[in-house]
Amino acid sequence: MKIVSDTVEIYLIDLNDTTFKITTNISTDDLVESIKNLGLISTPILKRKADNGYTVVSGFRRVDACRSLGWQHIDARIICEAENNLMCFKLAVADNALNRPLNMIEQAVSISKLSKFYADEIILSREIKKTGLNVNPGLIKKLKKINTLHNELKNKLAAGVISLAIGLELGEVGHGTATAFLQIFAALNPTLNHQKEMIRLTKEISKLNNVSMTEVINDCHIMDTINDPELDRNQKIKKIRLKLKQVRYPEIVRFEKNYATLLQHIQLPESIHLIPPADFEGNNFSMRLAFQNQDQFRDINNRLNKLQDHPDFARILEKEFEDN
């Protein structure tokens, strides 16, 4: 590819032609300040057009910043009109990716533009790696889906407010529901696992009960919980998760509640911790005993001796507490 350095008249550069644009950031404030003090350090890359104008391959913000500083001319690297677009796309990606990490949306845009030339994701992954963007074929599949997301989600992804996994999950639900979840996550900042769990439970309740996800959010009073001044952030997250679980798994929650009630009946001291089988699937209960000396051990032993004949302890071990 032949690139020549030249000085061009800035008004000939068409900033509305976004054929090669990758950058999501449109603010030029930082660049204007830098160029004013240090000059244009890295020249933009332009492609000559048939009408003697120029398309920006890389450097939209730089050209825009120079314009706002009142420059009439700008130094640039010029690609001739005949050069194929694939090379220009690669240059656009490389010029950005080698200078800074690209955000999710920029990576998705890069993939979208280059996938027109490489249908096979393995080959695309290999080729795009040469431009400094390291994305495996699995990630390429996900990044392609980003392009179908609505702008609010794209903006949150670009800003790093939500993860790619959550962005894609929310991309599959209605706009209103996605917005509601964005509000919940912004208000509570739950862990990624808790975010996934809230979306999954809501989605499954919606499918089970033939209601919309928004209705599930309303019926579970999630927004009321978020706005409850009596609760701190962790309590709110816990309450929302429990409510969703209660609706999604009513029998399991009821069973666990009855177990907790029986556990209270047998009044175990803090030094004796009874551990039921995971999800009550297996049959082995276990105990953790905490003691520091023989006296404490003797106390525990006495408590265990009393426990062995306690009818509620027998019910716990038999898992017979359905109708408690």
Added chain:
Amino acid sequence: MKITDLYIDKEVLNFKETSVICDRLNIPSRIINTSDDIYRMLSKAGSAISQGKKTLFLTKNKGKFVRQCPGTDYYTCCNYMILHIGTFCTMDCSYCILQSYFHPPLLQFFVNHDDLNESLDRLFLQKKLTRIGTGEYTDSLIWEEIYPFAEKLVAKFSNQTRTVLELKTKTVNIENLLSITHNRKTIMSWSLNTERIVKSEERKTAGIEQRLSAAAKCQAQGYPLAFHFDPLILYPGCEEEYRKIIELLFTYISADNIVWISLGSFRFMPALKSIIEKRFTHSKIVYGEFVKGIDGKMRYFKPLRIRFYKKIVSYIREFAPDITVYFCMEDDEVWIKSLGFTPSEYGGLPMILDKSASRHCGIF
């Protein structure tokens, strides 16, 4: 059976079975050296599972024809043996484990039947009772449309007295079997479910009454029968609907002719969930109250299973108090709370089933 793509392993090109199948299908075929080509093609297909149900690969079983059913340690297994005649299925049940069991799933029919016969001959020489079935990795009778295979098996099993063959199906492809000698060494068995589940989750299968009618025809020809309520699926109103099916079963079939009835609640490897969600968008079966079982499969919360099994057992007992009912892959707690005993009290589940097979099929 609608096959759109037929591949033939070069090694089986001249087998007589291959020739019969090609004549019956009468579609263009491709001869290949390795199955990798098919797997690559299927992997690239947008809906690999659906494509796999229309793509048939005639090949050799290069492993064992007779193998142990892959049970797990914790849950009680019946020590069933599998006669591995082929893979996958042309019917399309949402809950089918085979969708995620083979990568990618593909209809394979093993045509090296001389090897299969040798394996069976060796099995028949063993001095122990064996229960063996072809319905683990495929449906036992889907292949009848392209190759009359079951009748050969029935005939072969009829000439020995140690092993019982179970042909397990959701089809009604029994016509070839009605007029042949079986000596009660083949158990004809059907999976049963509620009308609602058959309609919503079991695409391209025969209806319940059709299945029972086919079973009745087999009964009339003296075949011993078995029925499998597996998977039992919980949904609002399910108890009454399962009761209706059990009632229907006993209007068609005499309890005396039933060797066993198995019960198994819906369970699945976690990977199957997304497949069901994607391929059966209206299905709700994966949204039950599941927990991860000790074998890693998702299972209904145990108290729910027990409560439901108790009901189903009581419905069966109303019609057939002495029939052999067993659980597929459950633990002692489920057995004792649902059936009132553990298998070990009767020598273990294999012994219970062997005795029933012995009583009904005359194996010894």
